[in-house]
Amino acid sequence: MKAIIHDLGTEQNMRLRAAADLVICADGRYAPCQGCFRCWTRHPAACVLKDELREVCRVLGMCEDMTVVTANLYGGYSPAVKNLLDRSIGLSTPLSTYRGGQMHHTLRYGRKGRFHVIAYGTFTEAEKQALRLMAESNAVNMGFREHSVAFCADAEEAGGQA
Amino acid sequence: MMSGTVLINCSPKRRLSASGFLARCAAGLIRGEKRVLQLRTPADHPAILEAIRTAEKVVFVTPLYVDSLPSHVLPFMQKMEACCRENRLRLKVYAIANNGFIEGRQNEPLMRVMENFCARSGLTWCGGLGIGGGVMLNVERIMLTVLLGLTALNVVLRAAQGESPWEPLRSFAVSAGELLLLACGIIALMLRLAYHVNRGTDAGKRYTRIMVPSFLFILFADIFFTVVSVLQGGIFRGWLSRLKPTGGCEPAVSGKQ
Numbered sequence: 315m316k317a318i319i320h321d322l323g324t325e326q327n328m329r330l331r332a333a334a335d336l337v338i339c340a341d342g343r344y345a346p347c348q349g350c351f352r353c354w355t356r357h358p359a360a361c362v363l364k365d366e367l368r369e370v371c372r373v374l375g376m377c378e379d380m381t382v383v384t385a386n387l388y389g390g391y392s393p394a395v396k397n398l399l400d401r402s403i404g405l406s407t408p409l410s411t412y413r414g415g416q417m418h419h420t421l422r423y424g425r426k427g428r429f430h431v432i433a434y435g436t437f438t439e440a441e442k443q444a445l446r447l448m449a450e451s452n453a454v455n456m457g458f459r460e461h462s463v464a465f466c467a468d469a470e471e472a473g474g475q476a
Numbered sequence: 477m478m479s480g481t482v483l484i485n486c487s488p489k490r491r492l493s494a495s496g497f498l499a500r501c502a503a504g505l506i507r508g509e510k511r512v513l514q515l516r517t518p519a520d521h522p523a524i525l526e527a528i529r530t531a532e533k534v535v536f537v538t539p540l541y542v543d544s545l546p547s548h549v550l551p552f553m554q555k556m557e558a559c560c561r562e563n564r565l566r567l568k569v570y571a572i573a574n575n576g577f578i579e580g581r582q583n584e585p586l587m588r589v590m591e592n593f594c595a596r597s598g599l600t601w602c603g604g605l606g607i608g609g610g611v612m613l614n615v616e617r618i619m620l621t622v623l624l625g626l627t628a629l630n631v632v633l634r635a636a637q638g639e640s641p642w643e644p645l646r647s648f649a650v651s652a653g654e655l656l657l658l659a660c661g662i663i664a665l666m667l668r669l670a671y672h673v674n675r676g677t678d679a680g681k682r683y684t685r686i687m688v689p690s691f692l693f694i695l696f697a698d699i700f701f702t703v704v705s706v707l708q709g710g711i712f713r714g715w716l717s718r719l720k721p722t723g724g725c726e727p728a729v730s731g732k733q
């Protein structure tokens with residue numbers, strides 16, 4: 315299964331549905347993570363915030379590949395997309411191990427395939443480098459075996475690539 | 477005349493955050509006018525933006541969330557960028573980041589984002605400090621505070637009974653000494669960062685950690701989360717299982733059927 319997380323809005327959302335098994339539109343309406351770790355310690359893989367993202371990690375856990383389509387913000391992801399990732403740490407467990415030579419959490423849903431980031435907007439060279447490092451770090455953190463990054467001029471082009 | 481330092485505590489936690497503790501420590505080391513402000517919700521934005529308009533330096537004190545800043549900080553940074561460009565603010569920006577894992581270096585992507593933010597906003601990036609083992613630092617300092625209280629109580633009770641207060645004081649000193657040893661890298665680099673903030677000079681990027689070998693740290697972290705999960709009951713609710721969506725609260729997701 316492949317999942318797409320994007321901040322492209324509802325119109326593109328309809329079109330993207332044809333391209334993936336799971337499409338999540340990060341529209342910026344959701345409350346941000348409160349940092350309580352209860353999605354590990356009280357009710358595993360479910361957030362204390364009872365909105366539609368409550369079990370988003372369980373849904374993402376079913377997917378092998380993940381594509382993130384995001385506006386570039388300082389060499390990182392847009393607030394809406396980042397919110398979704400912050401709310402998804404139930405993908406891992408509270409226990410720790412080594413992965414990629416560093417400490418990371420063990421994976422609730424096991425190792426995964428490819429983590430692909432499609433960033434759009436204007437970029438400085440430093441921002442492109444930061445995004446490459448971000449994708450690499452995220453991939454190790456979330457247990458993906460491969461990662462890649464593509465840069466697009468605008469949302470339209472990014473949606474076409476997803 | 478621009479002067480003073482604004483420290484922004486970016487943790488979403490109301491109380492007892494590692495960032496809040498680090499912000500207060502840094503504020504204690506920084507000379508001149510300084511304020512620690514909390515950034516938790518959009519309602520906090522106006523006051524912080526107001527404060528930075530007359531400041532000379534800003535220190536972001538933040539946790540690391542999924543290799544970057546917590547999502548609620550990003551909209552603030554966008555507003556701050558607009559505010560700084562509009563008013564041609566020339567702030568000096570520093571960052572103190574702490575992360576759960578032991579390697580402070582895992583804060584590198586966050587530091588890059590901060591640097592790019594400064595470039596876009598016309599601000600001067602003056603470097604930062606990434607601290608590994610933030611949760612442990614936080615737990616240790618909270619335990620030490622509790623221990624201080626217990627020690628004080630113990631000393632008073634012993635004094636009332638005419639006994640010597642040395643035994644509890646000695647054991648507290650040992651605990652405090654241990655914590656100082658574990659945190660020696662953090663203390664040294666916090667002093668160094670404060671020195672640069674005070675002079676308004678570039679501190680560069682530095683990374684440090686709680687001084688524990690990583691395999692021991694992992695053991696402590698596992699014990700910590702196991703105990704908390706027993707207390708909160710998560711351990712009995714599919715703690716490590718591949719839990720499936722219950723359907724009761726499906727996210728706003730869609731896909732081909």
Ligand SMILES: Cc1cc2nc3c(=O)[nH]c(=O)nc-3n(C[C@H](O)[C@H](O)[C@H](O)COP(=O)(O)O)c2cc1C
Binds near residue numbers: 609610
């Ligand atoms: C949603 C979320 C994501 C996190 N991601 C990371 C991470 O990628 N790497 C890491 O080392 N720690 C990570 N942490 C751990 C925090 O950085 C750590 O708990 C920190 O000490 C919190 O600081 P605070 O008390 O100031 O909020 C994450 C925590 C949360 C809640």
